[in-house]
Amino acid sequence: MDPAVIDLRSDTVTRPTPAMRAAMLDAPVGDDVYGEDPTVVELERRVAAALGHQAGLFCATGSLANVIGVRLLVEPGQEVLCDVSAHIARAEMGAHAALHGLTMRTFGSERGLLDVDQVSKIIAPDAGPYLVSTAAVAVENTHNFGGGTVQPFDQLAAVGRLCRESGVGYHLDGARLWNASVASGVSIGDYGRLFDTVSVCFSKGLGAPVGSVLVGSADNIARARVLRKRLGAGWRQAGMLAAAALHAFDHHVGRLSDDHAAARLFAEAVAAGVPGAVDLDTVQTNIVVVNTGAQPAAEVAQTVATRGVWMSAVGPRLLRAVTHLDVTAEQCADAGAIVADVLAPSLARS
Ligand SMILES: *Cc1c(COP(=O)(O)O)cnc(C)c1O
DSSP: OOOEEEEOOTTTTOOOHHHHHHHHHHOOOOGGGGOOHHHHHHHHHHHHHHHTTTTEESSSSSHHHEEEEEEEEHTTTTTEEEEEOOOHHHHSSTTHHHHOOOOEEOOOOOOOBOHHHHHHHHOOOOOTTTTOOEEEEEESSSTTTTTTTOOOHHHHHHHHHHHHHOOOOOOOOEEHHHHHHHHHHOOOHHHHOOSSSEESSSSSSTOOSSSSEEEEHHHHHHHHHHHHTTOOOOOOSSHHHHHHHHHHHHHTTTTTTHHHHHHHHHHHHHHHHHHGOOOOGOOOOOEEEETTTOOHHHHHHHHHHTTEEEEEEEEEEEEEEOTTTTSOHHHHHHHHHHHHHHHHHHHHHO
């Protein structure tokens, strides 16, 4: 990548740091399908413990961890409930249906934020012989397409109680759970213990090249190991990748507050030029959603790219910027000013 480019398309674009690469080179490894990779075993053990669960499974992607995690709770022909803009519904290529025969039903939300009343309206455990039965509820924290929003803990807990009372499972897509934890001060263990299964990603804000961990009970993770192999996703000397994740776990969590501060600088720079384009109150973590007004988001993305700022169009009039460890606060402020500059005339016309 041209070093002049400020790449805010996603926090997945980071390259491993020199220290992370050194940790990868030095990692002891073995055959993980035989359960013999010591670095993978250590990662799974430590992540499970931090999330308050018995066991973990290292997976290549967050989508894979979600596909397996949800399947542990839902049988083919049953449904999982999630919100309309959930990653599992929008961004996993229909894997839950295509591979595991699950159906999904979605509830509405404001910026992805969970509301127990929305869930209780549609949950249908033991729906009998005519209707599909709900077997699990899945939530996302932080919420990606909601704009990096942090779920209110009382709502997460309330939906957890509803799931237990209804006898249905509860899955957390925690691709950015550390961002939520750093922003809210709630530990990942306090979040994790509310759920039956949790997926977390090391390849987002934590800056590892590859890798997610799914956690749950020892029994469920033993089943997960079978499901992963069935999907062709058992791997061998994966310890070099697990070493990157361990390095991220030990060194890149505290610095997420820098990403959150950089996102705020970006948002403030956009709002300074075009007040209506960003709602500053909704910027909680490392994601900023920009309303492009009269101009299609894809066109704005192209125009700002010619000026060295890369962003993703996530809706017809919505652009997303994500901060991460490969961009500085100063670059983010500059990028915000460029976005404002491009948007100002278009909003004036709208
Ligand atoms: C990125 C992401 C995932 C996993 O994505 P992969 O590209 O499959 O690793 C899952 N959930 C959310 C909310 C995400 O943002």
